[in-house]
Amino acid sequence: MSKIRLLLLLSLFFTFSCTNTNSQMLDKTTVKELDLNRYLGTWYEIARFPHSFEKNMVGVTATYSLRDDGKIRVLNQGYKNTLNGELSVAEGKAKIPDPSEPGKLKVSFFWIFYGDYNVLELDENYQYVMIGSSTDKYFWILSRTPQMSPETYEMLLEKARKRGYNLDKLVKVSQKEN
Numbered sequence: 001m002s003k004i005r006l007l008l009l010l011s012l013f014f015t016f017s018c019t020n021t022n023s024q025m026l027d028k029t030t031v032k033e034l035d036l037n038r039y040l041g042t043w044y045e046i047a048r049f050p051h052s053f054e055k056n057m058v059g060v061t062a063t064y065s066l067r068d069d070g071k072i073r074v075l076n077q078g079y080k081n082t083l084n085g086e087l088s089v090a091e092g093k094a095k096i097p098d099p100s101e102p103g104k105l106k107v108s109f110f111w112i113f114y115g116d117y118n119v120l121e122l123d124e125n126y127q128y129v130m131i132g133s134s135t136d137k138y139f140w141i142l143s144r145t146p147q148m149s150p151e152t153y154e155m156l157l158e159k160a161r162k163r164g165y166n167l168d169k170l171v172k173v174s175q176k177e178n
Contacts, residue, residue: 027163030103043142146175
């Protein structure tokens, strides 16, 4: 997939993430504290709702680092179809628009169009995170390691269900072994 196509698809995601469907039924409460320096680094995608910009992607990671302008550099990478497939890379930026709500970030992969990136659950040791948006169409479980213990995964699924997420369409993401 070309970088241009991937960037366009990512921009569509963030544009459409601003629309509402069953979002009113979701508990979109975000974490009250977020130590950005601890959050920076690489996260492995453990599970996600399917969407066109990550179709058939495996081995997906998101790496966050600080930019000189105070925003956050977002580097998403993944492989097409197999863990040995073609590498696809998309670079974006993120910001925390309101410091009083540090769990509500805005992310952009295309020009000035930003979408919601809501930190719903975060491990106190910053080892796993559950991400949502302003709609029920976008959902991710991320981990600092390529695999997550079944107990942690099930605990996060239960928290997501209690928040109102329908997990029928949740896709587990293949990752390389440690």
